[in-house]
Amino acid sequence: MSSHRLLRTRASLAVVLAFGLVTLGGDCDEDIVQDPTFRDWCGDSLCAWHLDAGSVEPVPTWNADDLGVSFVQPGTQISQVTTESSATCILFTSVANIDPAAGMTIKVDFNNDGSFESTTPIGAAAWQKVQTEITAPAAYQGITFVLVKNGSGTAVLAEMRIQSSTGCTAAAVTIDAGTLQFGEKCADSTECAPGLTCTGDPTDLLCSQCSSSAPCANGGACTARGVFLPSQCGPGQGLGKTGDPCLNGSDCVSGACDGATPVPLADEAGACDLDAALGGDADATNCQWYGDRGGQCR
Numbered sequence: 001m002s003s004h005r006l007l008r009t010r011a012s013l014a015v016v017l018a019f020g021l022v023t024l025g026g027d028c029d030e031d032i033v034q035d036p037t038f039r040d041w042c043g044d045s046l047c048a049w050h051l052d053a054g055s056v057e058p059v060p061t062w063n064a065d066d067l068g069v070s071f072v073q074p075g076t077q078i079s080q081v082t083t084e085s086s087a088t089c090i091l092f093t094s095v096a097n098i099d100p101a102a103g104m105t106i107k108v109d110f111n112n113d114g115s116f117e118s119t120t121p122i123g124a125a126a127w128q129k130v131q132t133e134i135t136a137p138a139a140y141q142g143i144t145f146v147l148v149k150n151g152s153g154t155a156v157l158a159e160m161r162i163q164s165s166t167g168c169t170a171a172a173v174t175i176d177a178g179t180l181q182f183g184e185k186c187a188d189s190t191e192c193a194p195g196l197t198c199t200g201d202p203t204d205l206l207c208s209q210c211s212s213s214a215p216c217a218n219g220g221a222c223t224a225r226g227v228f229l230p231s232q233c234g235p236g237q238g239l240g241k242t243g244d245p246c247l248n249g250s251d252c253v254s255g256a257c258d259g260a261t262p263v264p265l266a267d268e269a270g271a272c273d274l275d276a277a278l279g280g281d282a283d284a285t286n287c288q289w290y291g292d293r294g295g296q297c298r
Contacts, residue, residue: 030164031161031163032082032084032090032143032145032162032164033080033082033145033160033162034048034080035047035048035049036160036161037158037159038068038157038158038159038160039067041058044057046069046078048080049080049147050078050080050081051076051077051078052078052079052146053075053076053077054071054072054074054075054076054149055072055073056069056070056071056072056076056078057069057070058070059156061097061127061156061158062127062158066158068096068157069156069157070154070156071155071156071157073149073152074149074150074151074152075148075149075150076149077146077148077149078146078147079144080144080145081112081142082142082144082145083141084142084164085140085141085142085185086164087136088135088136088164088166088168089133089134089135089136089165089166089167089168090108090133090134090135090136090143090163090164090165090168091131091132091133091161091162091163091164091165092106092120092131092132092133092134092160092161093129093159093160093161094122094125094129094131094159094160094161095125095127095128095129095130095159096125096155096156096157096158096159096160097125097126097127097154097155098123098124098153098154098155098156099124099154099155100124100153101151101153102124102149102150102151102154103149103150103151103153104122104147104149104150104155105119105120105122105148106119106120106122106145106146106147106160107120107145107148108120108134108144108145108146108173109143109144109145109146110136110140110142110143110173111141111142111175111180111185112142112143112144113179113181115175115176116146117137117173117174117175117176118134118173120132122147127158133168133170134170134173135168135171135172135173136172136173137172137173137174137175137187138172138187139185139186139187139205140175140185141184141185145162175187175191176191178190178191178193178194179191179193180192180193180196180207181193181207182196182207182208182209182230182245182295182296183206183207183229183230183247183260183295184206184207185204185205185206185207186198186206186207187205188205191207192207195209197209197210197211197213197214199212199214199231200224200230200231206228206229206231207230208224208230208231209222209230209232209233209244209245210222210231211231218233218234218239218241219234219239220234220235220237220239221233221234223235229247230245232245232251234251235250235251236250238251239251239253240252240253240257240297241253242297243296243297244296244297245296245297246260246296246297247295248260252297253297254297256297257296257297257298258295258296258298259295259296260295
């Protein structure tokens, strides 16, 4: 083992600090994010992490040959969007040199919709391992992770592992009521935008236009086109008025549906075949659902 890898191992095992929770999760799966050790640089930027604001630079950690990422100025922020949808307990493990004045935090956006359901401080440390965890919502599709330096102190990260775990003891993070759009995963109808209802297979509930307890107002039958697709009122019959949810133009009086995008299954390779999926063959075509943040009839 090389000297710098040995040093990193020793430092990582030196101290485990928990903030926010007393009991940390159990066994971990693979990392949810790419490049958790900040070693992949594309010019002046990290390859896997997007620079949202400020500036970053590669700097030595406890060993001159082992580089980390320095958040250069207050307000510096990096983020990574993922398609994770199954983790129930998320464990964060950082190894860093963080001054208390840096005010480093990690923010978590379930559903990748710009609304942060969790903001957690990254504790001040000098190359010690610090862990915390959160319990994920019952249903979500995708997670965006944001690392931000709010103050002026030194903030150098050598590692930020984000892993699926088990054994979270805290209450689940809640999604703001009434924010989920047509086709998005939900736990109950209070999470869906006004006019939508949470229904479908018990293992895959989606914000839909209608259900057995929320009948259609336009005279159409409440129908789901296929597996993993939300229920609609007369899909494909051109009944949708302006603003009604839609999957494609055939749902609308105008013949035009804005904002609906085919989304492939996160754990499957290959493109999502829209025509085949709308014919009811969603599983075979890697399609999970449509209506990316809410398709609406024009």
